[in-house]
Amino acid sequence: MVNIPADLKYTAEHEYVRVGADGTAEVGITDYAQGELGDVVYVELPKAGTKFSKHDVFGTIEAVKAVSELFAPLSGEVIAINERLDKEPALVNTDPYGAGWMIRVSGANKSDLDELLDADAYKKQIG
Secondary structure (H helix, E strand, C coil): CCCCCCCCEECCCCEEEEECCCCCEEEEECHHHHHHHCCEEEEECCCCCCEECCCCEEEEEEECCCEEEEECCCCEEEEEECCHHHHCCCHHHHCCCCCCCCEEEECCCHHHHHCCECHHHHHHHHC
């Protein structure tokens, strides 16, 4: 059974967003996405300070069976990256919504967040 937490927002490209109390947004890939990719062996992430727009490619994820681009679910500036993924990329598989997060973003636009899928809509998308 795929884990789809109700408190997160989702993209059609299988990224999730967790908005913190301070307004920053944590981004990663969903449990469904990591399951489809298989064993993650490498994650390439941007440097802190990188700015991007919604739908821009912000990195890549490499698994045994595929390499995929990571798409920004919202506009903003990267304020932190999960440096543990350099040495432990499998965290994306074992804990995608916890230790496997990828980037933290500030300056997220509320309208970008409003356009994301809620848990029910994401469930319907993946069937």
